[in-house]
Amino acid sequence: MASLTDKQGTGVAYQIPRNSLALLMVSQVVVILPLIVHISPWIVGVWAICGYWRTQVYRGRWGYAAGWVKTLMVIGSIVGIALSGYKSFSLEAATSLLVLAFSLKLVEMKNRRDAYLVIYLSYFLIATAFLFDQTIAVAAYELLAAVVVTAAMVGMNQLQTRVRPVASLWVAAGLIFQALPLTLVLFLLFPRVAPLWSIPLPSSVSTGISDRLTPGDVANLSQSDELAFRAVFDGEPPQQRDLYWRGLVYSEFAFGTWAIAEPLDPLPEQVDAPVGLSYEVFLEPTQSKWLFALDTPVSYAARLDLLADYRMVSPEPVLSVMRYRVTSDTGYLMDHELSPAMLARETQLWRDDNPRLREYARDLYARTGSVEGMIEAMHRRIREQDYSYTLSPPVLERVNSIDQFWFDTRRGFCTHYAGAMTYALRSVDIPARMVGGYQGGEFNPATGHLVVRQYDAHAWVEVWLPERGWTRYDPTAAVAPARIDRGLNAALSNEDRAALSFLASARMGEGGLVTGMLQFVDSLEHRWNLWVVGYDAAAQADVLKGMLGKVTPARIGIAMGIGGGASLLLVAAAILYRRRPQQRHPVERVFSGFCRAMARQGLPRQSGETPGAYVQRLAGRAQLDAEGLRTRLQALLYDPEATADRAARRQIRRELRKLRFMLAFRTAGNAS
Amino acid sequence: MQAATQPERAIFGKRFSAWLDRRIPPGRRITLSQSNIFIFPTRSGFTFGGLLAILILGAINYQNSLVYGVAFLLGSMFVVTILYTFRNLSGLSIELAEAHAGFVGEDIEFEVRVDRPKGRGREGIQIGWPEGFKQWVEIYETEADVVRLYVVADKRGWLRPGRLLVETYYPLGLLRAWTWVDISARGLVYPQPIFQDAPSNQASSQHRDDGVLIDPLGSDDFVDIREYVPGDPIKNILWRSYARSDEVVVKRYASYVEPRLIFDFDTLAGGTEEKLSRLTGLALQATRSEREFGLRLPNLEIPPGLGQVHLDNVLRALALYGIADR
Numbered sequence: 001m002a003s004l005t006d007k008q009g010t011g012v013a014y015q016i017p018r019n020s021l022a023l024l025m026v027s028q029v030v031v032i033l034p035l036i037v038h039i040s041p042w043i044v045g046v047w048a049i050c051g052y053w054r055t056q057v058y059r060g061r062w063g064y065a066a067g068w069v070k071t072l073m074v075i076g077s078i079v080g081i082a083l084s085g086y087k088s089f090s091l092e093a094a095t096s097l098l099v100l101a102f103s104l105k106l107v108e109m110k111n112r113r114d115a116y117l118v119i120y121l122s123y124f125l126i127a128t129a130f131l132f133d134q135t136i137a138v139a140a141y142e143l144l145a146a147v148v149v150t151a152a153m154v155g156m157n158q159l160q161t162r163v164r165p166v167a168s169l170w171v172a173a174g175l176i177f178q179a180l181p182l183t184l185v186l187f188l189l190f191p192r193v194a195p196l197w198s199i200p201l202p203s204s205v206s207t208g209i210s211d212r213l214t215p216g217d218v219a220n221l222s223q224s225d226e227l228a229f230r231a232v233f234d235g236e237p238p239q240q241r242d243l244y245w246r247g248l249v250y251s252e253f254a255f256g257t258w259a260i261a262e263p264l265d266p267l268p269e270q271v272d273a274p275v276g277l278s279y280e281v282f283l284e285p286t287q288s289k290w291l292f293a294l295d296t297p298v299s300y301a302a303r304l305d306l307l308a309d310y311r312m313v314s315p316e317p318v319l320s321v322m323r324y325r326v327t328s329d330t331g332y333l334m335d336h337e338l339s340p341a342m343l344a345r346e347t348q349l350w351r352d353d354n355p356r357l358r359e360y361a362r363d364l365y366a367r368t369g370s371v372e373g374m375i376e377a378m379h380r381r382i383r384e385q386d387y388s389y390t391l392s393p394p395v396l397e398r399v400n401s402i403d404q405f406w407f408d409t410r411r412g413f414c415t416h417y418a419g420a421m422t423y424a425l426r427s428v429d430i431p432a433r434m435v436g437g438y439q440g441g442e443f444n445p446a447t448g449h450l451v452v453r454q455y456d457a458h459a460w461v462e463v464w465l466p467e468r469g470w471t472r473y474d475p476t477a478a479v480a481p482a483r484i485d486r487g488l489n490a491a492l493s494n495e496d497r498a499a500l501s502f503l504a505s506a507r508m509g510e511g512g513l514v515t516g517m518l519q520f521v522d523s524l525e526h527r528w529n530l531w532v533v534g535y536d537a538a539a540q541a542d543v544l545k546g547m548l549g550k551v552t553p554a555r556i557g558i559a560m561g562i563g564g565g566a567s568l569l570l571v572a573a574a575i576l577y578r579r580r581p582q583q584r585h586p587v588e589r590v591f592s593g594f595c596r597a598m599a600r601q602g603l604p605r606q607s608g609e610t611p612g613a614y615v616q617r618l619a620g621r622a623q624l625d626a627e628g629l630r631t632r633l634q635a636l637l638y639d640p641e642a643t644a645d646r647a648a649r650r651q652i653r654r655e656l657r658k659l660r661f662m663l664a665f666r667t668a669g670n671a672s
Numbered sequence: 673m674q675a676a677t678q679p680e681r682a683i684f685g686k687r688f689s690a691w692l693d694r695r696i697p698p699g700r701r702i703t704l705s706q707s708n709i710f711i712f713p714t715r716s717g718f719t720f721g722g723l724l725a726i727l728i729l730g731a732i733n734y735q736n737s738l739v740y741g742v743a744f745l746l747g748s749m750f751v752v753t754i755l756y757t758f759r760n761l762s763g764l765s766i767e768l769a770e771a772h773a774g775f776v777g778e779d780i781e782f783e784v785r786v787d788r789p790k791g792r793g794r795e796g797i798q799i800g801w802p803e804g805f806k807q808w809v810e811i812y813e814t815e816a817d818v819v820r821l822y823v824v825a826d827k828r829g830w831l832r833p834g835r836l837l838v839e840t841y842y843p844l845g846l847l848r849a850w851t852w853v854d855i856s857a858r859g860l861v862y863p864q865p866i867f868q869d870a871p872s873n874q875a876s877s878q879h880r881d882d883g884v885l886i887d888p889l890g891s892d893d894f895v896d897i898r899e900y901v902p903g904d905p906i907k908n909i910l911w912r913s914y915a916r917s918d919e920v921v922v923k924r925y926a927s928y929v930e931p932r933l934i935f936d937f938d939t940l941a942g943g944t945e946e947k948l949s950r951l952t953g954l955a956l957q958a959t960r961s962e963r964e965f966g967l968r969l970p971n972l973e974i975p976p977g978l979g980q981v982h983l984d985n986v987l988r989a990l991a992l993y994g995i996a997d998r
Contacts, residue, residue: 112845113716116716116719116845120719120720120723123723123727123742123746124723124726124727126742127727127730127731127738127739127742127743130736130738130739130741130742131730131734131736131739134736134737134738139738139741142742146742146745150749150844153843153844153845154842154843154844156845157796157840157841157842157843157844157845158795158796158842171843172843175749175752175753175756175843175844176745176749178752179745179748179749179751179752180745180748181748182744182747182748182751182752183741183744183745183747183748186744186747186748187737187740187741187744190740190744192732192740193732194732195732195733195734195735196729196732196733197733319734319736320734320735320736320737320738532737532738532741533737533738534737535737536735536737568751568752568755571752571755572755575755575756575759576755576759576762
């Protein structure tokens, strides 16, 4: 039989149906479009050439590519990929290769199997797009792309002579729409598994906060309104001023640059019975491993690590929206004792630079006699002298940049102030470090979640104090208290604000209606992340627990069976149900029901007996008005005017029922 | 119940054939339903399954919910397709509309009628016998379609092409729904004609009648004269005789026709099949030259006659000679 089934694809004169070919070309465009930014431009060029070539083949002007041309193209493409400077095994390299293969296949797409290969690659590219971006907009776009690709597949199986891509599109749209209920069931119930092996990663530069900060180099801190993460608090959220989202710890300083020191081992264990603030974070992809949490995480998912400097990291880079639950205890004491190694690490200054600040720090420490006193003195100096907060500070020298800032320019943003304070403390051997992360955020009134954006990025200082452990100090609060209390917008000077993009200022609450709309979109995106993008093993376990009580494979199997069966029944009912050809005569329906009932009672209608004669016979048996019943029934059955009379129809129904009951009684009586 | 014919045995094997006969009994008109439609993934369907597996692996390794989503959507689509492909065949009625007779070596034409119930149109259906070409059926605006199928006739008698394959890959080509229906199709195959150089050779000359057959309405030769009857052609009136007497007399003409031919099985040389072929050739030639002829077979005799109906009778007798007409 196999040889018969394959007859379709192997015919010498097989032509991909024109309808399907057109849809295939369109679906290629649709599928490659969102990937264009991730692949080299020359690949797009190759694709355009191949597309043109195939069109010419279709028109009968050119032939298919000859063997040597194909070989040449493949070799050229491999060399091209090698020269494009991708990191080996990066996701971009893989995607480029895929798109290239996809394009080249176009010029030798002759038979049915080739067309199917192109279709399957299209589906694969749809999935690939989600590795780069998982927003609602992309998902909606790719759903439409799936309709187009599926339409191409439908076109492959329709009659070859007709050209009607629109009809194929409708069939495909219907198919996908009807597949959605089952998709939903699978999405909810299909067990989510931990990664099986390591994979090529997108090599795009990490976004957001960087692991190296050089405040002196920044002449104009760009204020991106890009989303950093969203957080949902279990209970009452804390005050804005207390929202210090700790992410990175900069323990090394050299040549004006703060950097993360060598990696540390994770802290051994979590607190057994955690108390504190519980919340869930939906972190946007950063392509880095660091995570953000409030001070101090005491309970978190087992797959996450808390390093010895109390920053939380993920085992692998965050490539798609990552969802994690944390409980933070604000009263937790970080590092009761400081090991000698840690002490050395957190007081280290690699070079004897910034002599004025060192001198100033020594003098200040000697004068105040305590760490707290010294910090307070620095804060006072910032408040009382002409220090100012700005996003466009003067550029500083590499060496002695902190001296230059603290004594001369006196203009800067958070890193300048935090850096100066950390340096001053370290220079008198007090353990101190700069911490980077986000401060504040805004609550979306629609869903109540906190939205933290890139412009909420912040840096502050942590100082180790005996008995108190690592303690947070924020010198920026001294220069711009509004920044901490009410967010960046409140702290901005007019010229800084003018430099903001329209969207950024709208997001900060300057746009009225626009702000409301943006908040609405944000709440949509949040729900999307909550229910779709962030639906991982942990979230699934929660949902299943709520749904099934106990999560066992058997219960999941049963739930899948029931859910899948129900959704399929729904579809089957929709597509297999055929409406009855014609509405039957109302009295005829009543009468045939009566006939069936009487047949069950053992008094069936004889063959050739008219309805009137039948009723007359039965009514005679029951000693009712046989003649009258016959006349009335016949009128109702055959006289359209009588049929239209609803009261008469009710009447005959009652009469027939009465006749039935009387005869039932009678036959029962006879039997006993 | 009719046993499976030869080609089917070759394809299915005896057992499966017997099972099919029980499962989908032969009939004049067969309506497709869940009891006689089979569905199985095609090779493309299995490849599609492979694609899904790769997507799920990717989703697991990238921990990407939306890649899971794509895989699930495609998987669900595959499942829904089962219903679609089933619906595309379900409810169709298939019957043989007409079978055209032909000669051995020719393509015998069968007209198969496919009716659909009210409701959705059907498309992408292929229909055909294993040894013939498949035809596309599309019943969209109309409610029935007639397809012409051709099967090569290899021997005389009844050509039973056996079970008819009805299949569809619609809508995605991932699944194939098919059935083998036996619509009791049979077409008559006449022996392959052998034409001889001289149609009126000794076989026919021996059967020349004693008297000469006269076509009284012919116009070749003068026969006699008789009294005028109204309606006789005026040019036949013998005017000279009319001048002599008052009698109106007309000349009568007649044509001589070759004597009626009787083609006799027993007088021909060769084996049975060769004889039948020769007789077929003779019958065709006689018909072409518009000469009456009769046929004499060992078991039956067809009196002389002329015309398409007569020829059909003769050819049918030749085709079925020695074969039970069932």
